[in-house]
Amino acid sequence: MFSFFFSHVLVFASGLLIGITLITFSFKNLSLNFQFHQLFLPSLSPHSDPILISALNNQTKVTIHSILRPTKAAMHDMTEEELLWRASMVPMIKELPYNHTPKVAFMFLTKGSVLLAPLWERFFKGNEAFYSIYVHSLPSFNDTVPQTSVFHGRRIPSKEVRWGDFNIVGAERRLLANALLDFSNQHFVLLSESCIPLFNFSTIYNYLMNSTKTFVEAYDMPGAVGRGRYSPRMRPLVNLSQWKKGSQWFQIDRALAIDIVSDQQYFPLFNKYCKNRCYGDEHYLPTFVSIRFWKRNSNRTLTFVDWSRGGAHPARFMRQHVTVDFLKRLRHGRTCLYNGKTTNICHLFARKFMPQALDRLLRFAPRIMQFN
Numbered sequence: 025m026f027s028f029f030f031s032h033v034l035v036f037a038s039g040l041l042i043g044i045t046l047i048t049f050s051f052k053n054l055s056l057n058f059q060f061h062q063l064f065l066p067s068l069s070p071h072s073d074p075i076l077i078s079a080l081n082n083q084t085k086v087t088i089h090s091i092l093r094p095t096k097a098a099m100h101d102m103t104e105e106e107l108l109w110r111a112s113m114v115p116m117i118k119e120l121p122y123n124h125t126p127k128v129a130f131m132f133l134t135k136g137s138v139l140l141a142p143l144w145e146r147f148f149k150g151n152e153a154f155y156s157i158y159v160h161s162l163p164s165f166n167d168t169v170p171q172t173s174v175f176h177g178r179r180i181p182s183k184e185v186r187w188g189d190f191n192i193v194g195a196e197r198r199l200l201a202n203a204l205l206d207f208s209n210q211h212f213v214l215l216s217e218s219c220i221p222l223f224n225f226s227t228i229y230n231y232l233m234n235s236t237k238t239f240v241e242a243y244d245m246p247g248a249v250g251r252g253r254y255s256p257r258m259r260p261l262v263n264l265s266q267w268k269k270g271s272q273w274f275q276i277d278r279a280l281a282i283d284i285v286s287d288q289q290y291f292p293l294f295n296k297y298c299k300n301r302c303y304g305d306e307h308y309l310p311t312f313v314s315i316r317f318w319k320r321n322s323n324r325t326l327t328f329v330d331w332s333r334g335g336a337h338p339a340r341f342m343r344q345h346v347t348v349d350f351l352k353r354l355r356h357g358r359t360c361l362y363n364g365k366t367t368n369i370c371h372l373f374a375r376k377f378m379p380q381a382l383d384r385l386l387r388f389a390p391r392i393m394q395f396n
């Protein structure tokens with residue numbers, strides 16, 4: 025590309041004595057070189073900063089908002105490699121030079137549509153300034169979302185995902201990377217299509233915003249479905265005592281999200297040695313976070329799921345399961361630590377709820393969960 029640039033500059037400058045000086049100067053001064061590149065040869069660099077190019081094409085000037093304001097739709101044309109690189113950027117000046125309201129990114133990892141969308145619509149209503157939504161669904165999913173829905177235009181560029189395969193972790197990273205593009209997003213919640221909120225928006229928002237800890241479940245589990253999935257080939261980066269298990273449904277902050285999308289050590293290692301029956305989505309983040317960020321992690325998740333019936337899949341909740349008592353138990357039925365103090369709010373979300381449960385959830389939500 026450089027030689028192409030070089031020859032163009034030569035043509036541009038031919039016949040001009042000053043041209044020679046210019047070329048010499050552009051060798052010396054990289055930033056001048058960059059500007060010429062942008063001004064004269066934009067078509068040569070389809071992967072250059074899209075904001076700069078479109079601003080130049082549009083004859084407008086770059087403003088802080090054109091850099092920071094994410095586009096209305098979540099779709100973009102970046103490759104995965106470009107996306108992760110862009111998302112890994114961290115400003116060295118911590119104070120933002122503009123007013124902003126910290127937001128929670130709700131990231132839905134789904135096969136198709138968000139099954140309980142009407143409940144979520146109620147949950148989000150009136151809180152528009154405080155959240156962003158991202159949806160990763162199977163590329164083959166092609167249903168349209170009504171314009172009035174909070175999920176409209178929130179699909180991100182997605183890839184094929186097989187449940188149990190390590191590529192599900194790739195999808196989680198893709199969701200995080202897309203959400204990181206918006207600097208207002210400070211907390212990141214991974215949800216499935218069958219998740220429901222257990223509290224109203226303000227309670228969940230405050231709980232996440234005020235937490236001093238991240239919520240990535242991580243524990244040591246002896247036996248075949250815990251330590252049994254560890255491969256000694258992961259040494260020396262990961263040894264057996266560091267191997268952890270936990271739910272994939274996490275709630276983390278921006279600093280950890282950036283470290284996850286930037287991880288180029290553990291991710292490739294797990295991708296190689298934690299395939300198929302290893303269920304990487306239950307081990308990669310718990311292990312990675314426990315090695316690198318255990319000090320700030322609570323080792324628990326805020327998403328309730330019922331494994332008490334045994335088997336490979338957790339309990340699925342139908343219409344008849346949804347009662348006032350059941351919801352109250354999910355909300356306040358246990359105690360745990362929050363910011364060093366005991367609380368009876370341990371789960372903010374729950375799964376797996378089937379679409380048949382929707383009408384009862386909608387009926388009970390205003391009263392039990394205090395949706396407004």
Ligand SMILES: *[C@@H]1O[C@H](CO)[C@@H](O)[C@H](O)[C@H]1NC(C)=O
Pocket residue numbers: 078082084
């Ligand atoms: C050019 O900029 C104006 C004002 O910022 C904007 O409304 C318009 O959509 C832009 N057009 C293109 C083609 O980017």
Ligand SMILES: *[C@@H]1O[C@H](CO)[C@@H](O)[C@H](O)[C@H]1NC(C)=O
Pocket residue numbers: 164166
């Ligand atoms: C959507 O996908 C289905 C199969 O998954 C296909 O039959 C249908 O033609 C697709 N519709 C559109 C509009 O692409």
Ligand SMILES: *[C@@H]1O[C@H](CO)[C@@H](O)[C@H](O)[C@H]1NC(C)=O
Pocket residue numbers: 223224225226227393394395396
């Ligand atoms: C949300 O629920 C809490 C109780 O969990 C209640 O105190 C608060 O008023 C509710 N917020 C709104 C906006 O309704």
Ligand SMILES: *[C@@H]1O[C@H](CO)[C@@H](O)[C@H](O)[C@H]1NC(C)=O
Pocket residue numbers: 229230231233234
């Ligand atoms: C949590 O933070 C909010 C502001 O986001 C504040 O209004 C609220 O009182 C805090 N709650 C607790 C329990 O600290």
Ligand SMILES: *[C@@H]1O[C@H](CO)[C@@H](O)[C@H](O)[C@H]1NC(C)=O
Pocket residue numbers: 263264265266
């Ligand atoms: C595993 O690694 C940790 C941290 O590097 C180290 O302290 C521990 O001794 C190692 N354990 C084994 C069994 O190698």
Ligand SMILES: *[C@@H]1O[C@H](CO)[C@@H](O)[C@H](O)[C@H]1NC(C)=O
Pocket residue numbers: 242314318321322323
């Ligand atoms: C979480 O687990 C790690 C071990 O991986 C431990 O060192 C840490 O103290 C635990 N944190 C809490 C809050 O229990």
